[in-house]
Amino acid sequence: MLQESKAEANPWAAKRLTLSILLSGLLFRLLAWPLPPVLSDDLYRYRWEGLAQHHDLNPYLVRPNEAAHLHDEAYSLIPGPEFKSGYGPLLIFIEKWNYQLASAISPDPHQQAFWFKLPAALCDIATLAALAALLAARGAPAAALAWYAWSPMIIVEFWGSGHNDSVPVFLVTLALLAAARQRWNWAIIALSLATSAKPWPLMLLPIFIAAGRRWWQWMICFPIFALTSLPYWTPRWPEIIENARFMSGFLGGWRNNDSLFGLLMWAAGDIYLAKYAAFAIVGAAVLWVTLLRWPIERACLASIVVMLVVSANVHPWYLTWLFPMLALVPWPPLLLWAALMPLGYQVLIGWRLLGEWNGSTPSRWWIYAPVFSYTVICFLVRFKRRGVS
Numbered sequence: 001m002l003q004e005s006k007a008e009a010n011p012w013a014a015k016r017l018t019l020s021i022l023l024s025g026l027l028f029r030l031l032a033w034p035l036p037p038v039l040s041d042d043l044y045r046y047r048w049e050g051l052a053q054h055h056d057l058n059p060y061l062v063r064p065n066e067a068a069h070l071h072d073e074a075y076s077l078i079p080g081p082e083f084k085s086g087y088g089p090l091l092i093f094i095e096k097w098n099y100q101l102a103s104a105i106s107p108d109p110h111q112q113a114f115w116f117k118l119p120a121a122l123c124d125i126a127t128l129a130a131l132a133a134l135l136a137a138r139g140a141p142a143a144a145l146a147w148y149a150w151s152p153m154i155i156v157e158f159w160g161s162g163h164n165d166s167v168p169v170f171l172v173t174l175a176l177l178a179a180a181r182q183r184w185n186w187a188i189i190a191l192s193l194a195t196s197a198k199p200w201p202l203m204l205l206p207i208f209i210a211a212g213r214r215w216w217q218w219m220i221c222f223p224i225f226a227l228t229s230l231p232y233w234t235p236r237w238p239e240i241i242e243n244a245r246f247m248s249g250f251l252g253g254w255r256n257n258d259s260l261f262g263l264l265m266w267a268a269g270d271i272y273l274a275k276y277a278a279f280a281i282v283g284a285a286v287l288w289v290t291l292l293r294w295p296i297e298r299a300c301l302a303s304i305v306v307m308l309v310v311s312a313n314v315h316p317w318y319l320t321w322l323f324p325m326l327a328l329v330p331w332p333p334l335l336l337w338a339a340l341m342p343l344g345y346q347v348l349i350g351w352r353l354l355g356e357w358n359g360s361t362p363s364r365w366w367i368y369a370p371v372f373s374y375t376v377i378c379f380l381v382r383f384k385r386r387g388v389s
Contacts, residue, residue: 014142018132021142025128025149032159033121036114039345040161040317044077046116047109049085049092050099059085059092060232074109089228090196091164094119117162123170124158130173131324137180138297140328147327153338157317165320168194172201172300173324175208179296184212185220192224200307200321203286207299210290254313256359257344259368261312271312278310301325305334313359316341333375340367 037043049059051070064070064081075081085092098119102112132145148154158166171194178187187208194201209217255261255271264281265274285306289299304321308314319338326334343366350356 014136017142018136018145021145021149022128022132025146026125028150028155029121029124029159032155033117035160037117037161039156039348040163041077041079042164043113043116043162044074045079046095046162046164047074047099047102047113048078049087050095050097050102050116053092053096054099054103058232058234059095061234072109074113077113087164088195088197088199089232090193091167091198092232093228094164094167117159120158120162120164120166123166124154127166127170127173127324130170130177131327134173134177134180134324135327137177138328144327144330147330147335148323151323151338153316153341154320154323157320161317163317163320165198165317168197168201169320169324171197172204172321175201175204176297176300176324179208179211184208184214184217187212188217188220189224192221193228195221196225196228200304203282203303203307204300206286206290207294207296207303210293211296211299256313256315256357257347257364257367258312258314258360259364259372260309262360264310265312275312278312281310282307297325297328301329301331301334314344316344331378333371333378336374337367337371340370343367 048064048070052059052062052064052067055067055070057067057070061084063084064075064078087095095116098116099112101118102115105115106112128145128149131148132142135142135144157163171190175187175190175194178184178190188205191201191205191208195205205218205221209215261274261278264277265271268274268277282303286303289302294302301322304325308318308321311318319341322334322338326338344364346363347357347359347361350358
């Protein structure tokens with residue numbers, strides 16, 4: 001605390017503190033870079049989609065198990081070979097060029113898959129820089145950067161497993177930085193690119209538009225969506241509908257490490273009705289924080305948390321979406337959630353030994369029961385303090 005107060009009083013001390021956090025965070029990341037992706041096989045999925053494009057195949061139209069001529073020694077490690085791609089066109093485009101680089105480095109499929117960690121690592125470094133600038137723009141303590149820079153989850157998921165969520169996380173952070181500097185057009189452009197990577201940042205668009213108070217800015221999204229989607233466009237509408245339905249599956253299509261989605265499914269009596277209820281709850285949460293004009297980082301954080309709480313599928317790395325905003329709004333229950341979330345990897349035991357994926361078992365409450373309990377306690381303490389004051 002003393003170091004933090006000195007840094008706030010002395011701009012040079014703040015810069016030195018920021019630099020030390022960045023350098024130590026980079027060191028932690030370099031130590032994790034050589035690790036094999038033992039917690040996830042997603043890199044093999046990224047590689048296959050890059051390989052498919054190298055052979056003029058559209059990953060939105062062709063499943064891995066349908067392209068027998070591309071089966072090699074890495075094929076058995078591709079997750080969901082019976083599914084088409086569920087990523088946004090920006091990520092698909094990155095995979096295309098990543099494969100060109102990886103295949104130039106090594107002909108070995110496993111080495112090629114390893115190099116698909118590179119976009120996640122580069123975007124993570126860019127997020128560090130953008131977040132440092134965002135904290136400075138908001139007048140936040142320089143020490144707050146450590147919430148992201150030193151997070152074991154960020155380091156493991158982006159530098160160990162190479163999850164492509166690093167791309168939208170960077171773009172959302174860039175959008176927040178542009179908003180903090182009142183550059184609203186650039187904020188919407190960055191948010192649109194984030195949505196072109198993965199769909200979830202789209203729900204933040206009303207928050208940004210309301211904060212910028214320029215209602216015409218939603219039109220900026222369309223040319224960006226068109227440009228990123230054009231290389232993969234198909235006039236086959238059944239394919240488009242099928243892919244859109246699959247991409248929405250994480251919110252309500254298959255259950256994995258969920259919390260309140262089970263309650264929604266019990267109340268609705270049907271998994272698809274529960275999915276629609278989850279969408280309605282997320283929409284209501286976004287509308288609520290938008291109408292109340294919450295500070296933009298707090299509004300985005302609350303919206304993402306509501307989405308994850310009601311989602312049917314919550315992989316551990318989904319919590320990386322929260323960290324840029326946690327640096328500005330360090331809500332303790334969310335930090336506890338991030339600390340406990342690695343317990344979700346217990347599903348890998350049955351998967352590795354028996355080939356069975358049992359992602360929705362009572363053991364997940366070792367994560368959620370403490371988090372929900374701590375949340376209730378924090379709210380009670382806050383209400384009590386307000387009553388006393």
